[in-house]
Amino acid sequence: MDRIIIIGTGQGGLQMAASLRQEGFSGEILMLGEEPGLPYQRPPLSKAYMANGDAGALVLKPASFYERAAITLRDGVRVTAIDRATREAICADDTRHVYDHLVIATGARNMRPPIPGLQAPGVHELRTLTDAAAIRAALAATRHAIVVGGGFIGLEFAAMARAAGIAVTVIEAAPRLMSRALSPPMSAHFLKLHRDMGTEVLLDAKAARVLVDGDGHVSGVELADGRQVAGDMALIATGVRPNIELAEAAGLVCQNGILVDGTLATSDPAISALGDVAAFPGPLGQSIRLESVQAAVDHARHIAKRLLKAEIAPYAAVPWFWSDQGKYKLQIAGLLTEADEIIPLAPPDGEPATLLFRHGRLAAVETINAPGIHMAARRLIGCDIQTLRAHDFDLKAAIKAHA
Template structure:
């Protein structure tokens, strides 16, 4: 660490989308002090979404970097890869590293992300049982895919279904176990979840809903999975996608408020105003969900990081950015604007039988979310409609004769 970065400045813990964006935004917003980014992953920061999509689909074995090779130098950022933050001394405002160093800060940004929820059943430790979140996870899994013939995926969330679609494209036999009654149940409406269930089954995925995992069997290496119903599924590989848990140990040990994430206010400050939290690890008051939320998306991570940089520079305001997500599952691109909540009224626009449609979600007569399958124009219009709080009725949303793109454009011009 050079002399400049030994002075107190902004320290960012985490080198994913949120961490790198926070560091970059500090510079673009005019911050001139030291910026240090601490990254426990030994690899230069890379994009995570392709790990369960193109990377495992065999399209390209090289991870996509988050920034160019000279990013840190050009932005005067001290990027410490392969180094872990082990503690925070809030009184002295220092971050302790596993190298024995202490890095002083004026402001600290926690962008620690989340970790895979671990499988705890008997046999979970067998070779061939994999999680999928980091480049190392993807490299290990990719190395074994070539010899695999039968794969069991535990969990039908975004990651599980993206992997299942990629495995089917490689000709593998794929079984997906999902304890819930429909896939992606926490993220999408029943209409969208049920459609994806049928689509994956039609592609050859053996999707077992309402069926969890009881144990993995094998001698040294996994050979089969036994489900909660007692059924046995032979497996050369098991991929676990049962959600994530926020990385809050640093915050917890430092005495910061933690509740399903590091608790922050609308400006993304923690219970200590000198410490902020962004991205997958942050629990924030969401105006779109109407409740405190913790979101796992690139958009939320980068938008919160930009917002945190402005807060540090004294330009704080409430974080109200519209959340949006996407998932590429084989030939089906799902794009979501806003947040569906159980009980929302839904209407369908387009033709589900053709695999091109959108689900419009209404709450208290207001449009709050749109889930689009292979309808990118609907998605872009939806973001404008929701952001602009444009009045729209369910009947209008379902009317194919009404040009919603034009409605959204007109509303944008009027604003």
């Protein structure tokens, strides 16, 4: 294998290139990315970057890293097609790049609700550094921000805006916050935390249209029930969708992402996929797609090992996630899917935690400001409930007893 091309220059794409070198690949590595500039971290865009505006702190590796590692990075280049017959990635500038193996790390893009008014000045979305810079510039003149969507990004932004003294209303169509990611008890706890911050949270509230003033600037959001929420900024944070168009056009099997097997190979063995765009076999026998830095980085490392070694076990890393919302660090280990028993923990000197079980085995753990418990949980996913009950559900004690 002489040449590997990576489409996508996010954190997963960079990890793919770095891991190939770490595993001993000596051939050519070409990274093709549509976004200009060096690969950078996205999670801080809604948090630290909003506070300090330091774009340089987001950069994952300096330009010298790519030179030392003999990695060719072409930014600001859009790949328009994949020719599987000739094994070429075709770019918008008509250049064609031959590959021996191709890794698709195209990530996801924001999903915009089908409501009128989204093009009005003052309506923002947050996915890229350019988006974040525009929002940060607008915040100085913002009095009341409306957040459409009560997921991680929307709530991280809401907490940041409240800390800056800006009035915030969160509009969530579901009956609870972060409903795809959290258990009902933890979701209810975060509802209280945000309301205690002074954020107005409207649940079961569906945005119907963006309202504008006489100058065409956003002036609020109207709900499906006719209520109107006034505001001079609107952040649309209603989830993402995977960027699978290249893969679909190339004839790869796609289903809520690019379908990959346990080795993260697509239906074409010469092509792999990772990160937000990859739908891989989950623990319940169904394919899952995880929108997290951890998944992208772990996928990249796994693919690199598979490409450089003949035998490798199927990908089975315990997923974990985090979200910083004000002074509260939410961490999740495992997957909540089909959990059938929830055991809340209430430490006397800290924030609550939640244990979720599936068929009598630990499936996931949610914690707030408890990194030690989170790290223990990542080692205990799959442990039977009887073992944990014997230790009064003290995860650290259970690890020590069975070390």
